[in-house]
Amino acid sequence: MKILVCISSVPDTTSKINFTADNTQFDTTGVQFVINPNDEFGLTRAMWFKEKQGAVVHVATVGDQSVEPTMRKALAIGADEGIRVDATPTDGLFVASQLAEIVKNGGYDLVIAGRESIDYNGGMVPGMMAAMLKMNFVNTCISLEVEGNKATALREIDGGKEKIETSLPLIIGGQKGLVEESDLRIPNMRGIMMARQKKLNVIPAADAKQGSHEIKFERPAPKGEVKMIDAENLDDLIDLLHNEAKVI
Amino acid sequence: MSVLVYTESEKGKFKKNAFEVASYAKAIADTTGTEVTAVAFHAEDAETLGNYGVSRVLLVKEDALDTFNARAYASVLAEAARQESASVIVVSSSTDAKYMAGILAGDLEAGYATNVVAGPESVSPLVVKRTAFSNKGFMFTELKSERNIIGVSSNAFGTHESKVDCSVETFSPNLGDDQFGTKSVEIDKVVGKATIADADVVVSGGRGLKGPENWGMIEELADVLGAATACSKPVSDLGWRPHGEHVGQTGKPVASNLYIAIGISGAIQHLAGVSASKVKVVINTDPEAPFFKAADYGVVGDAFEVVPKLTEKLKEFKAQNA
Ligand SMILES: Cc1cc2nc3c(=O)[nH]c(=O)nc-3n(C[C@H](O)[C@H](O)[C@H](O)COP(=O)(O)OP(=O)(O)OC[C@H]3O[C@@H](n4cnc5c(N)ncnc54)[C@H](O)[C@@H]3O)c2cc1C
Numbered sequence: 397m398k399i400l401v402c403i404s405s406v407p408d409t410t411s412k413i414n415f416t417a418d419n420t421q422f423d424t425t426g427v428q429f430v431i432n433p434n435d436e437f438g439l440t441r442a443m444w445f446k447e448k449q450g451a452v453v454h455v456a457t458v459g460d461q462s463v464e465p466t467m468r469k470a471l472a473i474g475a476d477e478g479i480r481v482d483a484t485p486t487d488g489l490f491v492a493s494q495l496a497e498i499v500k501n502g503g504y505d506l507v508i509a510g511r512e513s514i515d516y517n518g519g520m521v522p523g524m525m526a527a528m529l530k531m532n533f534v535n536t537c538i539s540l541e542v543e544g545n546k547a548t549a550l551r552e553i554d555g556g557k558e559k560i561e562t563s564l565p566l567i568i569g570g571q572k573g574l575v576e577e578s579d580l581r582i583p584n585m586r587g588i589m590m591a592r593q594k595k596l597n598v599i600p601a602a603d604a605k606q607g608s609h610e611i612k613f614e615r616p617a618p619k620g621e622v623k624m625i626d627a628e629n630l631d632d633l634i635d636l637l638h639n640e641a642k643v644i
Numbered sequence: 645m646s647v648l649v650y651t652e653s654e655k656g657k658f659k660k661n662a663f664e665v666a667s668y669a670k671a672i673a674d675t676t677g678t679e680v681t682a683v684a685f686h687a688e689d690a691e692t693l694g695n696y697g698v699s700r701v702l703l704v705k706e707d708a709l710d711t712f713n714a715r716a717y718a719s720v721l722a723e724a725a726r727q728e729s730a731s732v733i734v735v736s737s738s739t740d741a742k743y744m745a746g747i748l749a750g751d752l753e754a755g756y757a758t759n760v761v762a763g764p765e766s767v768s769p770l771v772v773k774r775t776a777f778s779n780k781g782f783m784f785t786e787l788k789s790e791r792n793i794i795g796v797s798s799n800a801f802g803t804h805e806s807k808v809d810c811s812v813e814t815f816s817p818n819l820g821d822d823q824f825g826t827k828s829v830e831i832d833k834v835v836g837k838a839t840i841a842d843a844d845v846v847v848s849g850g851r852g853l854k855g856p857e858n859w860g861m862i863e864e865l866a867d868v869l870g871a872a873t874a875c876s877k878p879v880s881d882l883g884w885r886p887h888g889e890h891v892g893q894t895g896k897p898v899a900s901n902l903y904i905a906i907g908i909s910g911a912i913q914h915l916a917g918v919s920a921s922k923v924k925v926v927i928n929t930d931p932e933a934p935f936f937k938a939a940d941y942g943v944v945g946d947a948f949e950v951v952p953k954l955t956e957k958l959k960e961f962k963a964q965n966a
Pocket residue numbers: 409433849850851852853875876877878879890891892893894895906907908909910911912913914917927928929930933945946947948
């Protein structure tokens with residue numbers, strides 16, 4: 397089985413988010429970039445397929461040179477080879493087109509992407525790829541087993557889960573649950589050394605449409621003061637929630 | 645030309661978000677002088693959409709589309725969009741809608757903006773405001789394809805009544821076997837209980853509750869409020885609660901009217917996922933807990949004393965205000 401894991405490089409979850417140049421750009425000063433958490437769960441599941449079922453695992457990203465450390469980390473965790481499309485990921489449609497091109501040319505059986513990237517929270521790239529490639533697709537995937545050509549997946553739905561039977565070639569939008577939190581791997585010294593020898597191919601972007609673009613950013617309005625209520629006077633809380641906040 | 649809207653239903657009844665997306669579509673149609681056409685699957689009272697500005701309903705009754713299938717539903721929407729020459733398609737932010745709309749966007753090579761939190765900034769060009777960076781920022785996105793998809797955040801735009809004449813017609817899509825490459829074999833879902841995605845109130849517990857055996861009081865409080873229950877990430881990692889209840893940046897987003905956080909410290913990853921909730925109440929023993937800075941109302945106290953008391957008082961309140 398040949399697996400492609402799509403990796404987006406995103407600000408670490410603890411990052412403070414600021415904007416520059418009249419709020420038209422995201423300020424990356426001091427921001428640490430990491431593998432998108434949803435992709436990290438997917439990559440870890442891919443490592444399981446590699447170790448238990450002999451799968452070959454490639455990782456791919458669309459981004460400029462600044463994302464290379466994130467890709468090296470993915471290789472250090474154990475992916476066999478990396479591909480970077482040398483382009484700014486302008487919007488979902490553009491990114492999905494680039495990744496679809498890689499999948500077409502690489503003959504992958506399983507494409508693991510994340511439910512969403514935690515920076516722009518688009519949640520659209522894997523679905524778009526599935527449509528472009530006419531591949532089966534399971535989103536919000538929380539468990540995946542593959543036997544030969546058959547795949548069984550669990551997907552999270554609002555208020556529960558759904559079991560899905562499908563077949564390869566398949567794309568999933570993965571998230572926590574795909575593997576347990578405790579299964580996530582921190583690259584060790586050996587992995588880091590080996591990653592240096594691994595191929596990270598840089599390829600130019602294919603011609604592709606773009607469906608949207610960002611005009612500007614805005615910071616959330618500052619929050620008002622919290623009103624503290626004495627634990628002995630919970631009637632006050634109920635009164636405030638009913639008469640002031642009007643939520644009960 | 646029309647504005648197309650995907651109105652979701654469950655067991656034949658429209659979900660609340662169906663009226664939200666219809667209201668949103670109507671707002672666009674009003675500014676462009678067009679009408680709203682809805683696509684609904686197996687809905688019983690399709691014409692009720694007329695109360696929210698929908699002039700026509702394309703009702704799909706195919707047996708094969710009885711249960712949600714993202715690939716097949718996307719094909720139906722794509723076919724309807726082409727037939728109606730729709731330039732804008734409005735969908736909700738439910739898990740199913742997001743699943744379907746990504747595929748639809750690929751089919752139509754459409755620009756797609758998700759998590760949209762306000763009516764359009766402008767209609768020509770089409771610019772919408774959406775959350776990004778897990779609620780740590782907003783961004784204004786211009787959609788510039790021939791057809792564009794807007795995914796509306798739940799509870800953000802609201803429902804707006806706007807009564808119009810509504811006609812319902814059966815829509816028979818062209819579907820092939822290749823649309824059914826994924827098969828739903830089992831659905832395991834709590835029935836009759838609010839879900840985090842659509843509940844008005846969410847009651848959430850953190851590691852401060854000490855163990856899974858103490859969730860009874862969380863559930864009782866949630867019951868009185870008709871609320872969904874949720875938890876912080878470590879609580880689901882520890883197996884105290886199911887993964888589906890984990891909220892935050894890497895879990896489910898919460899956009900309820902009221903979010904009650906009990907024994908949750910308020911780490912940045914947790915706050916990022918819940919700050920879209922309109923009103924936040926925090927109950928914590930530690931007056932220095934970071935969550936108080938992000939809260940509207942705070943109670944410093946032991947959850948094991950405060951929560952049962954609050955539940956009792958809410959019961960009395962509900963009885964009086966019923
Ligand atoms: C990459 C990454 C992603 C993450 N994503 C998420 C996410 O999506 N969601 C999320 O929640 N977390 C997430 N986290 C974890 C986050 O950083 C915090 O560790 C977590 O939110 C803490 O959970 P908690 O508040 O339940 O526990 P704690 O931090 O242990 O807090 C427990 C709180 O309970 C209070 N308390 C103790 N006893 C009582 C009592 N008797 N009554 C009342 N209060 C009491 C304490 O004062 C304390 O404030 C993420 C972390 C990382 C690194």
